[in-house]
Amino acid sequence: MTPRRRAQTDLAPGPSAPARARAFLAETCRRWHAEDFVTDAALVVSELVTNAVRHAGTELRLSLELRAGALTVSVRDHGPGLPRLIPPAERGFGGQGLAIVVRLAQAWGVVVEDDGAKAVWCRLGPRAAVPAGAGPQGPPWKGEQDVWSV
Numbered sequence: 001m002t003p004r005r006r007a008q009t010d011l012a013p014g015p016s017a018p019a020r021a022r023a024f025l026a027e028t029c030r031r032w033h034a035e036d037f038v039t040d041a042a043l044v045v046s047e048l049v050t051n052a053v054r055h056a057g058t059e060l061r062l063s064l065e066l067r068a069g070a071l072t073v074s075v076r077d078h079g080p081g082l083p084r085l086i087p088p089a090e091r092g093f094g095g096q097g098l099a100i101v102v103r104l105a106q107a108w109g110v111v112v113e114d115d116g117a118k119a120v121w122c123r124l125g126p127r128a129a130v131p132a133g134a135g136p137q138g139p140p141w142k143g144e145q146d147v148w149s150v
Contacts (some may be wrong), residue, residue, distance in 0.1 A: 004067040013053045021049040036126035037071040040104045045098040048075040073120035
């Protein structure tokens, strides 16, 4: 049985937060010998942290958990409202973030906490080797979504 590993970092909202979050992810995955997650997780971390900076503007916490061959990424903030997946026909510039997360994740959701904070999370599997030119297969939307309160 693979041990569960956890790491987290607090980030100030601002233009450098996504880059600092990606650096934390890369270093953590390197220490955990989990480099197969970095490509997809870096994109997900960028999108979730950027959304938190843009829409919440509060201090945020990036949490990573490696367990049972999956990496769970969570970004917690104190901003109002819940994220929503924008239908493709309604997306303008900057409306791709959550759609990218949904595309890459095995599952995703939002936890709303008693203090009003929320954490948007997703679970990723390691990136499978894809032959050159094969491109993504399957439907454009996959994964499961959960929203609940604690």
